[in-house]
Amino acid sequence: xxxxxxxxxxxxxxxxxxxxxxxxxxxxxxxxxxxxxxxxxxxxxxxxxxxxxxxxxxxxxxxxxxxxxxxxxxxxxxxxxxxxxxxxxxxxxxxxxxxxxxxxxxxxxxxxxxxxxxxxxxxxxxxxxxxxxxxxxxxxxxxxxxxxxxxxxxxxxxxxxxxxxxxxxxxxxxxxxxxxxxxxxxxxxxxxxxxxxxxxxxxxxxxxxxxxxxxxxxxxxxxxxxxxxxxxxxxxxxxxxxxxxxxxxxxxxxxxxxxxxxxxxxxxxxxxxxxxxxxxxxxxxxxxxxxxxxxxxxxxxxxxxxxxxxxxx
Amino acid sequence: xxxxxxxxxxxxxxxxxxxxxxxxxxxxxxxxxxxxxxxxxxxxxxxxxxxxxxxxxxxxxxxxxxxxxxxxxxxxxxxxxxxxxxxxxxxxxxxxxxxxxxxxxxxxxxxxxxxxxxxxxxxxxxxxxxxxxxxxxxxxxxxxxxxxxxxxxxxxxxxxxxxxxxxxxxxxxxxxxxxxxxxxxxxxxxxxxxxxxxxxxxxxxxxxxxxxxxxxxxxxxxxxxxxxxxxxxxxxxxxxxxxxxxxxxxxxxxxxxxxxxxxxxxxxxxxxxxxxxxxxxxxxxxxxxxxxxxxxxxxxxxxxxxxxxxxxxxxxxxxxxxxxxxxxxxxxxxxxxxxxxxxxxxxxxxxxxxxxxxxxxxxxxxxxxxxxxxxxxxxxxxxxxxxxxxxxxxxxxxxxxxxxxxxxxxxxxxxxxxxxxxxxxxxxxxxxxxxxxxxxxxxxxxxxxxxxxxxxxxxxxxxxxxxxxxxxxxxxxxxxxxxxxxxxxxxxxx
Numbered sequence: 001x002x003x004x005x006x007x008x009x010x011x012x013x014x015x016x017x018x019x020x021x022x023x024x025x026x027x028x029x030x031x032x033x034x035x036x037x038x039x040x041x042x043x044x045x046x047x048x049x050x051x052x053x054x055x056x057x058x059x060x061x062x063x064x065x066x067x068x069x070x071x072x073x074x075x076x077x078x079x080x081x082x083x084x085x086x087x088x089x090x091x092x093x094x095x096x097x098x099x100x101x102x103x104x105x106x107x108x109x110x111x112x113x114x115x116x117x118x119x120x121x122x123x124x125x126x127x128x129x130x131x132x133x134x135x136x137x138x139x140x141x142x143x144x145x146x147x148x149x150x151x152x153x154x155x156x157x158x159x160x161x162x163x164x165x166x167x168x169x170x171x172x173x174x175x176x177x178x179x180x181x182x183x184x185x186x187x188x189x190x191x192x193x194x195x196x197x198x199x200x201x202x203x204x205x206x207x208x209x210x211x212x213x214x215x216x217x218x219x220x221x222x223x224x225x226x227x228x229x230x231x232x233x234x235x236x237x238x239x240x241x242x243x244x245x246x247x248x249x250x251x252x253x254x255x256x257x258x259x260x261x262x263x264x265x266x267x268x269x270x271x272x273x274x275x276x277x278x279x280x281x282x283x284x285x286x287x288x289x290x291x292x293x294x295x296x297x298x299x300x301x302x303x304x305x306x307x308x309x310x311x312x313x
Numbered sequence: 314x315x316x317x318x319x320x321x322x323x324x325x326x327x328x329x330x331x332x333x334x335x336x337x338x339x340x341x342x343x344x345x346x347x348x349x350x351x352x353x354x355x356x357x358x359x360x361x362x363x364x365x366x367x368x369x370x371x372x373x374x375x376x377x378x379x380x381x382x383x384x385x386x387x388x389x390x391x392x393x394x395x396x397x398x399x400x401x402x403x404x405x406x407x408x409x410x411x412x413x414x415x416x417x418x419x420x421x422x423x424x425x426x427x428x429x430x431x432x433x434x435x436x437x438x439x440x441x442x443x444x445x446x447x448x449x450x451x452x453x454x455x456x457x458x459x460x461x462x463x464x465x466x467x468x469x470x471x472x473x474x475x476x477x478x479x480x481x482x483x484x485x486x487x488x489x490x491x492x493x494x495x496x497x498x499x500x501x502x503x504x505x506x507x508x509x510x511x512x513x514x515x516x517x518x519x520x521x522x523x524x525x526x527x528x529x530x531x532x533x534x535x536x537x538x539x540x541x542x543x544x545x546x547x548x549x550x551x552x553x554x555x556x557x558x559x560x561x562x563x564x565x566x567x568x569x570x571x572x573x574x575x576x577x578x579x580x581x582x583x584x585x586x587x588x589x590x591x592x593x594x595x596x597x598x599x600x601x602x603x604x605x606x607x608x609x610x611x612x613x614x615x616x617x618x619x620x621x622x623x624x625x626x627x628x629x630x631x632x633x634x635x636x637x638x639x640x641x642x643x644x645x646x647x648x649x650x651x652x653x654x655x656x657x658x659x660x661x662x663x664x665x666x667x668x669x670x671x672x673x674x675x676x677x678x679x680x681x682x683x684x685x686x687x688x689x690x691x692x693x694x695x696x697x698x699x700x701x702x703x704x705x706x707x708x709x710x711x712x713x714x715x716x717x718x719x720x721x722x723x724x725x726x727x728x729x730x731x732x733x734x735x736x737x738x739x740x741x742x743x744x745x746x747x748x749x750x751x752x753x754x755x756x757x758x759x760x761x762x763x764x765x766x767x768x769x770x771x772x773x774x775x776x777x778x779x780x781x782x783x784x785x786x787x788x789x790x791x792x793x794x795x796x797x798x799x800x801x802x803x804x805x806x807x
Binding site: 001002003004005006092095096097098099107110111114155253256257309310312 | 377378379554559563566567570572573574575577578588589590591592593
């Protein structure tokens with residue numbers, strides 16, 4: 001497979017994953033605010049921080065409001081990671097490699113793209129925010145289902161997995177970090193209703209709420225949330241799960257070469273950290289510092305993976 | 314003396330009046346359905362009028378869902394457009410097609426022989442059949458092509474030959490496209506749409522399939538691999554996403570199961586061509602290129618080109634890869650050389666041309682020029698080096714200002730223009746969308762036909778080709794870049 005094509009598949013997967021996270025973040029926040037009158041001055045502000053796009057946001061909007069944040073996340077042309085732009089990037093990346101993907105996948109992506117090209121703020125107003133995101137999520141699940149069910153487990157599939165498994169932990173880390181760092185409640189509020197509501201929202205944003213109930217029961221605590229999103233080996237949106245999958249995928253790619261090189265890729269340290277760690281230790285040592293460290297390791301890994309398999313020069 | 318030498322007399326406008334009337338492809342002069350079209354017409358007329366009107370809209374939606382689009386140069390607004398499609402099919406009876414097929418193969422073989430000849434001995438020039446300066450002075454002449462040999466002597470692997478049907482009902486060649494002709498993907502997609510729109514009709518008429526084109530093309534490309542390679546690697550070279558025919562490049566590579574490469578995917582090492590893959594460099598034996606000569610190799614052609622790959626010409630010269638079409642084939646579709654194509658067929662094949670060409674006058678000849686300039690509003694003037702309908706002036710519909718400008722251009726560089734008498738392109742019933750009451754209206758629009766001929770170990774011809782239709786009333790320009798659309802072309806089984 002051409003290195004350029006490999007890069008396109010990889011980035012298509014990343015944009016697909018990214019668009020989904022954006023969608024869930026906005027949706028969960030919106031629903032959270034429907035139920036309970038906000039205590040904070042501006043409950044939409046953390047979302048902008050999660051995606052580390054405050055600077056761009058500030059150049060486009062003078063204040064943080066529900067309408068402007070949703071606009072920024074969903075439609076904004078200038079925001080490369082707006083859902084609309086992610087969908088376009090997904091399609092642009094897949095377009096030249098239709099021969100590598102199933103026609104069902106292309107049709108589903110193209111349909112979503114055509115729909116998104118007609119989006120405007122009125123679309124949201126007309127259909128309702130929740131219905132809009134529910135519909136969007138269905139599109140994404142359809143696309144993912146088609147990938148899983150129509151693509152042979154070959155290099156193309158591995159590259160899509162690679163992109164997904166590198167993009168996902170990044171989103172998990174940001175989500176956790178923002179809750180922990182910026183939404184830090186006053187000491188007396190820890191474990192209180194507002195705090196719990198926020199942690200529940202974090203779980204929902206990662207589609208982890210039901211899985212959490214199943215794995216850890218009803219009591220939501222910081223430790224358990226960190227446990228399921230960082231160290232749980234069975235939950236597909238945990239960092240541990242992602243790095244285990246990533247290691248398998250890299251091994252599978254390497255198995256196809258004459259001189260396997262995946263051994264030189266620095267995923268072993270990440271694997272070690274996530275296998276050995278626990279929520280308790282991590283929080284004691286500072287969750288923020290831990291997440292910053294993990295993000296840096298992921299950034300390095302992503303760069304090396306790209307250079308190794310996809311860069312043209 | 315070019316026109317005379319090519320055996321062409323200037324037209325007598327008065328005598329030709331009757332032949333200048335375009336024919337209708339489906340109805341004769343008395344308004345009766347032509348026999349081969351009777352069933353289609355009966356079927357369409359029996360349709361619920363609103364259903365007929367909907368055909369176009371349904372086709373449009375299918376194209377959009379399938380992402381069948383093309384890009385238009387210089388159009389920043391909508392980067393991707395759907396090639397307008399007209400669902401009224403164009404019918405070609407078996408015996409007419411049989412004659413065309415032989416004529417097309419004959420023509421492709423002669424053009425190929427010409428390319429092989431001009432970049433080596435140039436015998437046709439020495440024998441005085443074609444003037445040397447016309448060849449050497451052409452913008453399409455590529456000196457670096459000299460010394461590159463193609464396996465089997467095939468230089469033109471893919472030819473798209475534009476045919477038009479005149480007032481006498483005969484098909485004529487309007488121009489040849491033997492560089493990187495495009496449009497074949499629409500032929501196949503159009504058929505896929507039509508089999509969903511009118512399945513019963515296609516089956517009842519026994520329409521010949523077009524599905525096998527990619528397999529034919531791949532077979533030809535494989536047959537042209539450098540000697541001794543039993544399982545050659547073929548790749549398709551595209552200029553990339555922003556090219557107007559990018560969809561087609563994706564389509565063909567997908568259908569053939571070969572890699573779609575860009576210049577940046579390629580590298581030449583030790584006079585061999587490779588593509589950069591996830592697992593290292595992989596050798597390419599046959600490159601089906603869809604970019605112009607000028608951009609192929611910055612070492613030999615335009616040094617600022619990022620679309621090609623440095624060293625490709627040296628690889629070809631060393632015989633380590635085959636390029637299809639070969640470098641320099643454009644000399645055979647130069648619009649000045651076109652006037653000599655009948656002579657070429659006689660010269661190389663010793664045969665009479667089976668398909669006549671549209672009369673073509675070289676304006677470099679002072680007498681011819683004077684005569685054409687006198688009646689400029691009766692001619693179509695074309696720049697010899699351009700393609701895609703760019704720079705064409707159509708006398709009868711041009712403004713005085715445009716004619717004056719054309720005159721100026723011709724006088725400044727006469728060798729760069731040819732003139733053809735305005736040719737009465739046949740018209741074809743075409744769906745004009747809905748009229749006021751929601752019913753369908755059929756209108757007559759001019760059409761041409763671009764069949765595709767493949768040369769490899771043996772020649773192969775796609776049944777039919779791309780029927781292009783000028784959707785604007787009265788317009789003679791069918792190019793997609795100039796507001797044209799297309800129709801499905803149905804060649805009937807015996």
